[in-house]
Amino acid sequence: MKIEARRRLVALAGSLLALGATAAALAHHSFAMFDSDHQVKLSGTVKHFQWTNPHVYIEMDGRNVKDEKAAEQHYTIECASPGILTRIGWKFNMVKPGDTITVIIAPLRTGEPGGLLKQITLSDGRQFLNGGPAGKPNIE
Amino acid sequence: MEKNTRGLRARALAICAVLASFVIGPFVSGPMAHAASPTPDPRTAMTGSWNRYPEIDEKPRPGFPPPAPIPAPPLKAQYKTEWEARRKAVADAEAAGKPLYSNYTACLPDGMPAMMMGMFPMEVLQTPGQVTIIQEAYNQVRRIYMGASLPPIEDAEPLYWGHSTGKWEGNTLVVETIGIKEDVRFRDTPHSNQMRISERLRLLSADMMEDEVTVTDPVYLEAPWKWRWVYKRMPGYRMLEYVCESNREYRDESGAARMRIGK
Numbered sequence: 043m044k045i046e047a048r049r050r051l052v053a054l055a056g057s058l059l060a061l062g063a064t065a066a067a068l069a070h071h072s073f074a075m076f077d078s079d080h081q082v083k084l085s086g087t088v089k090h091f092q093w094t095n096p097h098v099y100i101e102m103d104g105r106n107v108k109d110e111k112a113a114e115q116h117y118t119i120e121c122a123s124p125g126i127l128t129r130i131g132w133k134f135n136m137v138k139p140g141d142t143i144t145v146i147i148a149p150l151r152t153g154e155p156g157g158l159l160k161q162i163t164l165s166d167g168r169q170f171l172n173g174g175p176a177g178k179p180n181i182e
Numbered sequence: 183m184e185k186n187t188r189g190l191r192a193r194a195l196a197i198c199a200v201l202a203s204f205v206i207g208p209f210v211s212g213p214m215a216h217a218a219s220p221t222p223d224p225r226t227a228m229t230g231s232w233n234r235y236p237e238i239d240e241k242p243r244p245g246f247p248p249p250a251p252i253p254a255p256p257l258k259a260q261y262k263t264e265w266e267a268r269r270k271a272v273a274d275a276e277a278a279g280k281p282l283y284s285n286y287t288a289c290l291p292d293g294m295p296a297m298m299m300g301m302f303p304m305e306v307l308q309t310p311g312q313v314t315i316i317q318e319a320y321n322q323v324r325r326i327y328m329g330a331s332l333p334p335i336e337d338a339e340p341l342y343w344g345h346s347t348g349k350w351e352g353n354t355l356v357v358e359t360i361g362i363k364e365d366v367r368f369r370d371t372p373h374s375n376q377m378r379i380s381e382r383l384r385l386l387s388a389d390m391m392e393d394e395v396t397v398t399d400p401v402y403l404e405a406p407w408k409w410r411w412v413y414k415r416m417p418g419y420r421m422l423e424y425v426c427e428s429n430r431e432y433r434d435e436s437g438a439a440r441m442r443i444g445k
Contacts, residue, residue: 070286074276095425095426116444118441118444125318125422125424128422150443
């Protein structure tokens with residue numbers, strides 16, 4: 043009963059906040075610096091996971107899985123805030139250096155190796171989005 | 183003896199009821215429960231966690247129409263041109279993929295009245311003589327002192343959340359705020375030290391609350407600037423801490439917000 047109650051609460055809080063976070067993240071800074079129309083899928087190894095406000099960051103060495111000629115390089119991936127992510131089920135210790143992950147990102151328009159997270163697949167197969175403001179992936 | 187037993191039984195029942203309300207609370211506070219339950223006493227029932235309503239893509243609840251979009255500030259003609267130019271610059275920068283850097287991007291809190299938009303969850307605490315409102319984003323706190331007198335305008339130190347006094351008019355919490363820093367601008371709107379933010383907070387039901395905001399400023403505004411925000415209760419939600427501690431966004435030479443790459 044208690045566990046079920048907690049689960050319902052978490053689900054409720056999650057669904058409320060997944061929807062509602064848009065303006066919040068937009069308020070810290072606009073996402074216009076990222077190109078959501080040309081999303082990229084990367085696979086690689088986590089080098090560093092920064093769980094802080096105003097944004098969470100993943101530093102990874104990875105390569106574009108849809109481009110056979112793509113070389114591995116270092117990427118900086120911006121995620122939403124710890125609050126937004128907590129409310130959709132993330133945990134502060136969910137990603138660790140050495141983990142193999144696959145991410146879909148909206149790359150930086152400047153061409154620098156980084157982007158805004160759209161979706162992450164962890165080594166155990168679990169998938170998470172990046173909250174309402176970041177938007178959903180448009181590639182598989 | 184008989185009396186004592188009855189007293190004990192009554193007390194035990196009361197304790198059970200309190201305990202039960204903690205366990206069952208989250209279940210009975212859904213929309214189904216609201217229809218039946220009368221609006222509770224706002225002098226205590228505004229306490230709790232609240233979220234903006236409706237959220238992005240949220241279907242409005244029956245009986246609670248979403249607030250209208252906030253109108254443009256009724257600036258006097260001589261200030262309007264500059265404001266419009268600033269808004270256009272912001273929009274153009276967005277369209278070009280080079281969003282402008284702002285106070286908020288620099289990890290400064292948005293202050294009043296912006297913090298009441300409920301970007302992130304918000305907590306209201308009602309204690310004797312004081313209503314405290316905490317906005318999760320940037321750990322913002324405003325304190326409304328009930329029945330207090332505001333300082334004269336010239337003595338009101340400019341602050342992010344200003345100086346607030348509150349009083350009850352029936353079931354409406356009426357709040358007056360002055361003393362907002364001039365660079366704390368809601369929607370890029372300039373203001374003088376004579377700006378006053380008047381708010382009328384009331385419960386629309388057990389779990390819905392509204393804030394009617396009226397901003398006046400005899401220097402910049404030619405008419406009161408009015409809008410309405412609506413909030414919904416977040417049963418059982420515990421506020422998170424928020425320290426803007428590792429900001430990677432920076433302002434480049436063009437004034438655009440950029441993200442620093444690499445650890």
